Amino acid sequence: MKHYDVIVAGFGTAGTIAAIAAAREGASVLVLERGHYAGGVHTGGGVASYYIQRPIGFMKELDDLIHGKKEHALDSLYVPGELNKQELERIALETGVELRYGAAVYDVLREGDRITGVRFVQEGTQEEASAHTVIDATADAILCQRAGVPMESGRETDRTSMPFTNIMLKCYNDISDLAAMNFDAGRIDQYREPEYSKTQMQTHLVHQHEDWSQFRDVIVPGDLVGVREGLRIIPKGKPFTLDDVLDGSGDAEEPIGFVWSNLDTHANDMPLEDELIQDWMIGASMWGIQLWFPVPRNAIHPRGVRGLLAAGRHLGVGHNLNYAQRMNPLMGMLGAAAGYSAAIAARKGVDADAVPYADFVEKLGLPEDPLAYNRKLWSIPEDEIRAKLDSDEPGIAMWTARRKVPAATLKSWYDEAEPGSRLRRHTAMALALKGDASGCGELRAMVRERDEYAPKHSRKYNHSRGYVALYFLGKLADPGCVELAADLLKKNAPASHPYEYASNAIAAVIKAGDRHAEMRQACAELLRSVLEDPAWRLRSRLKGTVDTMKRMDALFRCAGALALRRWGIPNRIGEALIASGPDPFEEDLAHKLGCI
Amino acid sequence: MNKNTSSFPDRVETVVLGATWYGCGLAFAAGRNTLVLERSIVPGREFSLALEPGSLWDAPLASPEAASLREEAVRRNALVQGVMQNAALTPILAQWCLQNELPIRFTCDVLNVSPHAVEFQAVDGLHRVECSRVLSAEPSPRNGKKYLSILIREPNGTTLEPGAERPGFRLFSQCVPDRLLWQLELDAATPWEKARAIMLERWAQRPEALKKWSILFSASEFSFRNDDNPFSALDRGIQEGGR
Ligand SMILES: Cc1cc2nc3c(=O)[nH]c(=O)nc-3n(C[C@H](O)[C@H](O)[C@H](O)COP(=O)(O)OP(=O)(O)OC[C@H]3O[C@@H](n4cnc5c(N)ncnc54)[C@H](O)[C@@H]3O)c2cc1C
Numbered sequence: 001m002k003h004y005d006v007i008v009a010g011f012g013t014a015g016t017i018a019a020i021a022a023a024r025e026g027a028s029v030l031v032l033e034r035g036h037y038a039g040g041v042h043t044g045g046g047v048a049s050y051y052i053q054r055p056i057g058f059m060k061e062l063d064d065l066i067h068g069k070k071e072h073a074l075d076s077l078y079v080p081g082e083l084n085k086q087e088l089e090r091i092a093l094e095t096g097v098e099l100r101y102g103a104a105v106y107d108v109l110r111e112g113d114r115i116t117g118v119r120f121v122q123e124g125t126q127e128e129a130s131a132h133t134v135i136d137a138t139a140d141a142i143l144c145q146r147a148g149v150p151m152e153s154g155r156e157t158d159r160t161s162m163p164f165t166n167i168m169l170k171c172y173n174d175i176s177d178l179a180a181m182n183f184d185a186g187r188i189d190q191y192r193e194p195e196y197s198k199t200q201m202q203t204h205l206v207h208q209h210e211d212w213s214q215f216r217d218v219i220v221p222g223d224l225v226g227v228r229e230g231l232r233i234i235p236k237g238k239p240f241t242l243d244d245v246l247d248g249s250g251d252a253e254e255p256i257g258f259v260w261s262n263l264d265t266h267a268n269d270m271p272l273e274d275e276l277i278q279d280w281m282i283g284a285s286m287w288g289i290q291l292w293f294p295v296p297r298n299a300i301h302p303r304g305v306r307g308l309l310a311a312g313r314h315l316g317v318g319h320n321l322n323y324a325q326r327m328n329p330l331m332g333m334l335g336a337a338a339g340y341s342a343a344i345a346a347r348k349g350v351d352a353d354a355v356p357y358a359d360f361v362e363k364l365g366l367p368e369d370p371l372a373y374n375r376k377l378w379s380i381p382e383d384e385i386r387a388k389l390d391s392d393e394p395g396i397a398m399w400t401a402r403r404k405v406p407a408a409t410l411k412s413w414y415d416e417a418e419p420g421s422r423l424r425r426h427t428a429m430a431l432a433l434k435g436d437a438s439g440c441g442e443l444r445a446m447v448r449e450r451d452e453y454a455p456k457h458s459r460k461y462n463h464s465r466g467y468v469a470l471y472f473l474g475k476l477a478d479p480g481c482v483e484l485a486a487d488l489l490k491k492n493a494p495a496s497h498p499y500e501y502a503s504n505a506i507a508a509v510i511k512a513g514d515r516h517a518e519m520r521q522a523c524a525e526l527l528r529s530v531l532e533d534p535a536w537r538l539r540s541r542l543k544g545t546v547d548t549m550k551r552m553d554a555l556f557r558c559a560g561a562l563a564l565r566r567w568g569i570p571n572r573i574g575e576a577l578i579a580s581g582p583d584p585f586e587e588d589l590a591h592k593l594g595c596i
Numbered sequence: 597m598n599k600n601t602s603s604f605p606d607r608v609e610t611v612v613l614g615a616t617w618y619g620c621g622l623a624f625a626a627g628r629n630t631l632v633l634e635r636s637i638v639p640g641r642e643f644s645l646a647l648e649p650g651s652l653w654d655a656p657l658a659s660p661e662a663a664s665l666r667e668e669a670v671r672r673n674a675l676v677q678g679v680m681q682n683a684a685l686t687p688i689l690a691q692w693c694l695q696n697e698l699p700i701r702f703t704c705d706v707l708n709v710s711p712h713a714v715e716f717q718a719v720d721g722l723h724r725v726e727c728s729r730v731l732s733a734e735p736s737p738r739n740g741k742k743y744l745s746i747l748i749r750e751p752n753g754t755t756l757e758p759g760a761e762r763p764g765f766r767l768f769s770q771c772v773p774d775r776l777l778w779q780l781e782l783d784a785a786t787p788w789e790k791a792r793a794i795m796l797e798r799w800a801q802r803p804e805a806l807k808k809w810s811i812l813f814s815a816s817e818f819s820f821r822n823d824d825n826p827f828s829a830l831d832r833g834i835q836e837g838g839r
């Protein structure tokens with residue numbers, strides 16, 4: 001069996017950088033790539049763009065090189081996939097990396113808790129190779145799974161991940177290259193059979209056209225599944241989470257990357273997301289507010305094993321951080337950190353997590369104190385917070401108030417302001433963000449009025465106050481929310497934002513029932529009257545599409561069924577779900593969660 | 597081998613390796629008790645992912661299924677005057693596979709094949725399925741050759757003059773005039789990195805008429821030209837699968 005300093009499984013967005021970084025550091029490197037080219041989703045997968053942030057470190061070097069080579073001007077947040085895959089391959093070969101395409105890893109070799117190599121199959125032949133350090137850059141954490149690394153996926157409520165894109169590559173004439181048509185196709189669980197294959201097959205039909213003469217720029221299907229999220233490793237030590245960024249100091253221990261991003265979720269069922277995300281996205285309409293998100297070193301070190309690193313979208317941070325930390329530039333940073341530390345570990349004969357941070361941090365090219373930006377953002381003085389709450393751009397002020405302004409102060413602003421005024425309504429929302437119910441009266445009024453007002457600070461998704469208030473009443477488990485929800489769900493469905501009202505109404509009733517045992521019967525009756533009706537439908541637009549509506553009722557039926565189970569109330573929601581004709585993902589989810 | 601019994605059958609009559617057009621035909625004819633293991637995520641990869649331009653589109657087809665899919669491609673303006681729009685192939689075949697409930701499983705890496713069992717890695721782990729027969733629908737080289745298809749484009753929209761001098765460059769029309777497919781013949785043993793190196797070398801020496809053109813995308817699968825076009829591949833599978 002041949003031995004290497006480093007084996008990199010997966011030559012994708014992160015794996016290419018990991019392999020080249022390790023080889024540059026003098027390591028002998030074997031790459032095993034299931035597909036037939038370099039760069040993964042970022043090149044052949046057509047996701048050629050960098051989300052908001054240009055890459056740093058080695059990925060930047062490469063990016064500069066490609067931009068220099070291209071004859072025509074390019075958008076600086078974009079790198080053409082074909083050229084990128086050629087260059088990555090050329091540089092890897094020149095640096096001495098041994099490349100094996102069509103080679104799928106399927107198992108690890110181990111001695112106790114140390115991973116010593118991999119098993120792979122290439123053209124029907126099974127082989128083994130050993131290494132000082134193995135880097136799992138397969139995105140789906142194939143080797144971490146086989147090594148028994150603890151993992152998690154998806155959000156708290158139903159462990160569901162973001163919607164995916166069934167990728168088709170299109171020629172965009174303005175940038176003169178191929179790129180993925182980036183619209184969502186629903187959800188997929190890339191670890192479950194037969195649902196995975198059924199969903200993949202069904203979603204090929206999103207690209208069906210009656211008259212292809214109208215779509216001549218659509219070129220070829222992507223050969224990688226367009227999933228944004230999957231299993232995440234549980235790292236050694238404490239996982240870094242969004243709470244640490246938004247509620248803690250914001251600092252990460254021994255950072256190996258910094259992402260300049262917003263929380264770019266594709267989830268179109270916000271009321272099922274974790275509360276902090278809902279507070280940020282719905283409560284404060286903060287989609288598009290950009291921050292620096294640090295990534296600690298432990299995000300690439302899987303718990304419970306030695307000799308194995310994880311570089312890719314399976315990094316070990318909380319689900320909510322994945323909304324910012326799945327982006328291509330960060331994948332390069334993770335790859336570089338994994339590659340450098342693995343190479344140094346082999347040279348020194350130590351585990352990669354024992355390599356002193358100082359030995360490789362300089363090579364990563366990290367920006368100088370980027371977190372100063374975040375600190376400044378949250379440093380608005382109290383009088384300015386009040387002024388901002390009385391403006392059309394209250395988001396940052398609401399969020400700052402959540403941590404910094406005492407409830408009593410907010411309460412005094414609330415009391416001083418006229419009922420129905422901007423200051424009073426935004427202060428009621430700021431109070432609710434703190435978990436304070438003093439503004440419930442105003443919140444209820446907003447729901448009753450179906451208050452259409454939306455702030456203006458979000459780049460794309462500013463939410464109308466009517467359903468935002470409903471969200472807050474649910475968060476506060478306000479007993480009054482059940483009556484309001486019943487009115488919305490059973491009698492007066494609003495013409496505008498019907499999905500947002502209905503989905504937040506269901507979530508609010510669930511929260512009220514969870515909090516108030518004495519209200520459970522009433523909550524259950526309301527939920528059952530809606531969710532047990534197989535004809536009930538809930539639809540929301542899929543991101544990236546103009547008018548493609550996706551049925552969302554199955555996911556909300558599951559949420560209701562789970563609540564009723566917690567409350568010990570028998571129900572027939574599962575039967576209704578099946579009768580309503582779910583897609584393969586939804587049907588499987590309902591089984592997985594025990595709703596059927 | 598860890599066997600996950602719930603998501604795959606323990607035993608089937610026929611295992612087809614490869615949901616190629618040919619493999620889909622085999623599976624259709626082989627009947628219900630079949631399992632198709634596909635390495636990629638796309639049915640019919642030997643044409644779509646290989647960017648294979650195809651030929652002889654009017655050749656007679658024996659099976660009504662293949663004939664009706666070809667008609668559908670024409671009706672949808674995907675096959676126009678002997679030029680097939682590659683991207684259209686996937687949804688057309690996917691719909692047919694769904695209609696016929698073909699049991700295709702994607703992202704499967706075959707580890708071991710014996711006459712009556714197949715071991716493989718699927719997305720949910722390692723499996724072994726027993727069977728009466730294994731049919732391979734993986735494309736394979738003929739005459740020791742394979743092909744890399746490369747989509748090229750004239751960024752300014754200028755089309756190639758008819759009869760322009762291009763020795764050694766096998767070019768195929770696309771549905772729009774400012775894009776062409778260039779197909780590179782290779783020895784069957786050529787590995788991917790070598791194939792791309794040859795591509796770049798040849799491209800650097802391209803004839804004058806192609807000087808303004810640029811490479812848009814090189815295929816992620818080699819083409820083996822085992823069949824003239826997807827419909828004849830499906831047709832062949834349907835003829836052979838029942839045997
Ligand atoms: C539809 C979509 C749109 C996106 N949009 C953006 C955007 O606009 N901007 C942005 O910055 N980011 C975007 N992202 C996120 C970003 O592109 C991905 O998170 C990133 O590419 C993931 O990198 P990776 O290295 O983890 O995975 P990949 O690039 O997928 O690499 C994984 C590699 O591992 C290989 N592999 C898998 N299994 C095996 C195996 N068993 N053996 C050997 N090799 C294996 C695969 O073939 C692949 O080459 C988007 C993602 C998607 C899906």
